[in-house]
Amino acid sequence: MSVKLTNHFYLFENLLLNWNNLAKVEKELVELDKLIEEYNDDQLLILAANDKYKCLNCIEDLRKQIFDQVLTLDRFIDVKLQNKDSTELKHSSDREHDFFNYELDENGIALEITSGVGGQESSLFVNELFELYNSYGLWLGLQFNILHSGKTDIGGLRKAKAEISGDPYLVKNFKYESGIHRIQRVPKTEKSGRIHTSTVAVSILPIYLDIDVEIHNKDLRIDTYKAQGKGGQHVNTTDSAVRITHVPTGLVAECQEGRSQIANRERAFEILKDKMIEHKHANATSHFTNIRKNQRGTLGRSEKIRTYNFPQDRITDHRLPDKAFHGLKKSFQEQTPTLLHDIICSIDDYLKNLKFHQIMSRFS
Known part of the structure; x- marks a missing residue:
């Protein structure tokens, strides 16, 4: 200490x-x-x-x-x-x-975009935003592996998913994209020229390539007892059966298959490890479900983190006070990711400064 x-x-x-x-x-x-x-x-x-x-x-x-x-x-x-x-x-x-830590960054992230309010217009923007993210990932020198992007009849996407990997420092840029994105524009199918408002949801999830567990002896309680059931002279006469309890999780593994207590102990330990990996995987799945749910919310317009206003050629990120970015149409038409990069860098700087002052106030 x-x-x-x-x-x-x-x-x-x-x-x-x-x-x-x-x-x-x-x-x-x-x-x-x-x-x-x-x-x-x-x-x-x-x-x-x-x-x-x-x-x-x-x-x-x-x-x-x-x-x-x-x-x-x-x-x-x-x-x-x-x-x-x-x-x-x-x-x-x-x-x-913060689920998005450096260990998870080394494995990359899973990007999911889902259509929300707005029907066909929403699915069209899912496709456009997914293509922009693809361009941005390649522009950063990352690997953008498309897992799911089934097109609709009008060329939109109800859901798109990709895995992004590469330099952890650059992969982290995508974490600021999670949340509700609101779109304001005149749809191609709108004849009267009326502006529609729709939404898409972006989820950023960590990836576990391999789930492993570390078991410490201090966390184990090992009990021995006489084997039960049919068998030879060792059954009900020697304490060859082994029960191992992982105290922090309460998981239990038992083995009485062999005549040797040492062999049963090793087998029980393997069973316990398998149970802990399964337990950790279930917790991770539940955790990811909660992350996805928190990031998507109800898919409502009021929960937006960013607004794409096409008539005014402007992007407003609602996490940044009094700041707007122009050049929206060019960014999507030409799939140029520089505007998106500027937005992400601005958010990163703002949140770091905010966090810095919050922490420093604790020392003052």
């Missing part, structure tokens, strides 16, 4: 060091901006611009380091306080819960 405390003490020292360095570089950046406004000499302007570029890169690196350090300390403090009083910070587990 003292080693862990020492490690976190040094982490806190490095955090303060980076924090002070960030303040210095930000002050230097302000001074450079003032100088750039005052300079008339072209050579001095070039030098100042280069210094400003270095400052901006340095600020970005320091903020990333500080964010990671603060997040680590925040989790460490949560664990210590929860051990002291499990009810005091019950909300912290909810706040920190």
Whole structure:
């Protein structure tokens, strides 16, 4: 425990060091901006611009380091306080819960798009959005493996599914897409020119390539007893049968097939492991079902995370305050993913800054 405390003490020292360095570089950046406004000499302007570029890169690196350090300390403090009083910070587990962690990213993600309100218009947009995601994944250099995309009579998709894998850092970009996407436009089948509003649901799920379990001896209770049933001289005379109980889950495995207690113990352990894998798979399936349900909601228009307004050529992501993105039509017509990338990067920066200030408020 003292080693862990020492490690976190040094982490806190490095955090303060980076924090002070960030303040210095930000002050230097302000001074450079003032100088750039005052300079008339072209050579001095070039030098100042280069210094400003270095400052901006340095600020970005320091903020990333500080964010990671603060997040680590925040989790460490949560664990210590929860051990002291499990009810005091019950909300912290909810706040920190994020199914999309680095282990799952290494295996990739499953992308699902389902049509919602709007009938045929909704299914058409499922197809368009799925194609845009495909272009975006390939643009990032990821593998986009289409699993299901059966077309409707009018060229739409009621449901589309793909697995995306590759660089975990880039795969994580897709996690911000989960939720209800609202579309506002005049459908091709609309003769009066009236704007329709429809929705599609995007779900982002982790992928388990192989489910394995780790069993610790301290979690096991092993009982031996006399074998029951027909048999030779060992039945009902020696404690050859074995029962292993995994205390945390309550799963039990028994074996009395062999005459040797050692052989029965090994077989019971294998049975227990199979049961735990099955148990973990069932929990994962239930967990994914809850994730999908939470991301989709009721598929209603009011639950949207993003609105695609085609008449105004504008995308509004409702997680970003007072910010809109233009160039919607070109993005979908030409399947150019740069606009989508700009939106995702903006969300990532905004949420990281929000999380950063939330965590720092705990230290103030």
